[in-house]
Amino acid sequence: MPAVPAAAHDAAPSGAPRPATAGLVDQFGRTASDMRLSLTDKCNLRCHYCMPEDGLEWLKKSKLLTAGEIVRLVGLGVDRLGVRELRLTGGEPLVRADLVEIIAALRRNHPSLPISLTTNGVGLARKAQALADAGLTRLNVSMDTLHHDAFFQLTRRPFLDQVLAGIEAAAAAGLGPIKVNAVLMRGVNEGHAAELLGWCLERGYELRFIEQMPLDADHGWTRDGMITAAEIRGLLAGDFELSPDPRSRDGAPAERFEVRHHGSGELLGTVGVIASVTEPFCADCRRTRITAEGKVMSCLFSRTEIDLLELLRVGDSPADDNAVAARWQDAMWAKPRAHGMGHPGLGDADFVQPERSMSAIGG
Ligand SMILES: Nc1nc2c(ncn2[C@@H]2O[C@H](COP(=O)(O)OP(=O)(O)OP(=O)(O)O)[C@@H](O)[C@H]2O)c(=O)[nH]1
Ligand SMILES: C[S@@+](CC[C@H](N)C(=O)[O-])C[C@H]1O[C@@H](n2cnc3c(N)ncnc32)[C@H](O)[C@@H]1O
Numbered sequence: 001m002p003a004v005p006a007a008a009h010d011a012a013p014s015g016a017p018r019p020a021t022a023g024l025v026d027q028f029g030r031t032a033s034d035m036r037l038s039l040t041d042k043c044n045l046r047c048h049y050c051m052p053e054d055g056l057e058w059l060k061k062s063k064l065l066t067a068g069e070i071v072r073l074v075g076l077g078v079d080r081l082g083v084r085e086l087r088l089t090g091g092e093p094l095v096r097a098d099l100v101e102i103i104a105a106l107r108r109n110h111p112s113l114p115i116s117l118t119t120n121g122v123g124l125a126r127k128a129q130a131l132a133d134a135g136l137t138r139l140n141v142s143m144d145t146l147h148h149d150a151f152f153q154l155t156r157r158p159f160l161d162q163v164l165a166g167i168e169a170a171a172a173a174g175l176g177p178i179k180v181n182a183v184l185m186r187g188v189n190e191g192h193a194a195e196l197l198g199w200c201l202e203r204g205y206e207l208r209f210i211e212q213m214p215l216d217a218d219h220g221w222t223r224d225g226m227i228t229a230a231e232i233r234g235l236l237a238g239d240f241e242l243s244p245d246p247r248s249r250d251g252a253p254a255e256r257f258e259v260r261h262h263g264s265g266e267l268l269g270t271v272g273v274i275a276s277v278t279e280p281f282c283a284d285c286r287r288t289r290i291t292a293e294g295k296v297m298s299c300l301f302s303r304t305e306i307d308l309l310e311l312l313r314v315g316d317s318p319a320d321d322n323a324v325a326a327r328w329q330d331a332m333w334a335k336p337r338a339h340g341m342g343h344p345g346l347g348d349a350d351f352v353q354p355e356r357s358m359s360a361i362g363g
């Protein structure tokens, strides 16, 4: 088996041999049990913080993991490597024509595995019931604003009504608890934060604000330009009182807060803040990522990708399963401490943005 190439800037400690344990462990004492699998790099939106206006050069179909390969990798993860939950993402997973069949096959093999989906919601209204029937556990929908003009400015597409209908259909199909993801961009939608939270609270959805990360294909991100978690909490403070959610965070990206009106004891719901840049949560990271073309990325910001697909396509004897599992484990053993580096300084002078954008990695 080839050694895992350790890129210098990925800065995981080198030399220590991987212990012969069963799971996806790394050299900083973390164990990955949350598998994030990208189903496609394609998307029907062009969000500024992710995709360029003209889109990207999409992967050829022959380079994508097939449904059978996805089922095999998830099986390896769950049955041998300690994966306990699965997130399907992309690109936009709903554009994959065999999505319902993939979920149904995964559900047949893993009756109690939590399987969730992160989607932009376009076309979801038509598919929500089929996804639920196939065995999807729950889903998260990305929606940054309730305003048509700002939605168009952010996504370069006029599909807000479709997203709203999709969220409603998902809730009706029992795919809750529904979480709504929002990225705030200065001068576009930061003034809509409190309104969006009120809308979600009224409907029982959990809103999470995500700090913009340097993963846009246009490389337009700047540390000064992004809206920080502290600012986000400030934007909400006029309308709502936030207090820490007493439940354990349990390795989740989102720090949750209980939401009340000022001076009222009544709990309205919770809001999450995903502060990858200013309040990073890498020390308790439990995630392993597989890209749409079957490469392990041990970290969202990793510049090292380890190919599993080439092994999957060599043959399918039990010995190959051993080789695939070992290569996956080797890739995770080399996981950097934080943000693709040895320290959590996104935006620091030595931070090098990955070549690939969020959509191509699998957000
Ligand atoms: N820095 C960093 N950000 C992450 C990571 N995983 C998720 N995120 C961010 O969190 C956002 C929301 O992720 P989702 O796909 O909605 O899911 P989640 O928040 O991980 O999961 P649930 O709360 O369990 O639904 C992603 O788009 C990323 O911006 C991670 O490993 N590192
Ligand atoms: C890459 S998308 C993939 C799934 C689907 N297309 C969607 O938008 O939900 C997953 C999440 O990543 C978030 N995202 C994309 N680019 C980001 C960036 N540069 N910084 C922070 N979050 C980002 C999106 O808002 C979305 O919630």
Ligand code: SF4
Pocket: 043, 044, 045, 046, 047, 050, 051, 090, 091, 092, 120, 142, 358, 359
């Ligand atoms: S964030 Fe999601 S919806 Fe927006 S361009 Fe990226 S992949 Fe597409």
Ligand code: SF4
Pocket: 280, 281, 282, 283, 285, 286, 287, 298, 299, 300, 301, 336, 337, 338, 339, 340
């Ligand atoms: S940046 Fe990397 S190490 Fe940090 S939480 Fe995300 S995937 Fe984990």
